[in-house]
Amino acid sequence: MAPFIPGVLTYGCASVQDILNMKVPLDFNQDLSDPNSDYFRLQAAMGWQIRTTDPPTLRQFLTRVRRAPDPDGKRFRYLDLNSEALGWLVEAVTNEPLRLHIANLVDAAGLEGALHLSCDRMGVPSLSSGACLSGRDAARFFLLIARGGDGVNGRTAGSAGFLDRTRRASDAATINEGCCRYSNHFVVHRDLLMHTGWGGHVAWADPETGVAGVLLSVLTDPQVDESQHLHVLRHDVAEISKSPLVRRTTPG
Known part of the structure; x- marks a missing residue:
């Protein structure tokens, strides 16, 4: 730097x-x-x-x-x-x-x-x-990530190559009892690029399916331990992202 x-x-x-x-x-x-x-x-x-x-x-x-x-x-x-x-x-x-x-x-x-x-x-x-911001707008932001930076009205932001390297990085730290990796400011689980918000919020993007989601929740334990929260949620999030019932959208 x-x-x-x-x-x-x-x-x-x-x-x-x-x-x-x-x-x-x-x-x-x-x-x-x-x-x-x-x-x-x-x-x-x-x-x-x-x-x-x-x-x-x-x-x-x-x-x-x-x-x-x-x-x-x-x-x-x-x-x-x-x-x-x-x-x-x-x-x-x-x-x-x-x-x-x-x-x-x-x-x-x-x-x-x-x-x-x-x-x-x-x-x-x-x-x-x-x-x-609203939960729906947080999901819109993570849709931008899921699409590799292809935004609305022909706009682009970020780098699809950077996001792909983030998912596949070999030097990423293992976190959350080995269930996830931390790479380029993202929590990576399988194909998912995720991030937590303080207190229990979780947002994720799946570049393989073009699906993104946001969970707004509140942790009530004294330590506000997000790692354990994500450890429990990761399988549900992955299942939702791959579900054929989830409607895929395109920028527009």
């Missing part, structure tokens, strides 16, 4: 692939049950909490986090910071604001309603949390 964003010691030695796969050792405590953890300081940078009169921006916060020793090598560890770093990287490489890329995705997916995003005090959107 260093060639694209010089001076950011947090990710200077990390490859883009390491960030995509959440394999960057960072000195960052993402304990959602501890209000004094680093995660809640990140929330202040995102604009979710008012802790000081002059909170850091998302980019300033990223520069203040340091790398941690990792005796096991490139070990998988899910951290929201990595998603924010990728947003910065996209802006640096394309020389276009992140919100423009997000708007292009919205247009290609053909969202019916509004997409609300959290932004820091400089107007930089957060990519780790805070997206609010």
Whole structure:
């Protein structure tokens, strides 16, 4: 990442692939049950909490986090910071604001309603949390993924080749008791590209069948353990995606 964003010691030695796969050792405590953890300081940078009169921006916060020793090598560890770093990287490489890329995705997916995003005090959107949209529009976004980036009204977004490599990657970490893999910011199960939302939501896309789906649910256990939730759901999701009763659609 260093060639694209010089001076950011947090990710200077990390490859883009390491960030995509959440394999960057960072000195960052993402304990959602501890209000004094680093995660809640990140929330202040995102604009979710008012802790000081002059909170850091998302980019300033990223520069203040340091790398941690990792005796096991490139070990998988899910951290929201990595998603924010990728947003910065996209802006640096394309020389276009992140919100423009997000708007292009919205247009290609053909969202019916509004997409609300959290932004820091400089107007930089957060990519780790805070997206609010309807369940139907979330499904439309995952249909865009299922179709390899072919969107509505002839629009395109993303890369079918990237999504195919995501499903077939050999260096993806095994997660959720071995039932899934984590590759390029997706949870991969069989042919499915999946992602969870905090608290129990699950969305998935099946590029083999062109089917996408969204489950809106709420976990009530104290730890909000999404991994166990997905471990139970994965077979049902795969069965739905392959069912001949599910109607396939085409962009339009």
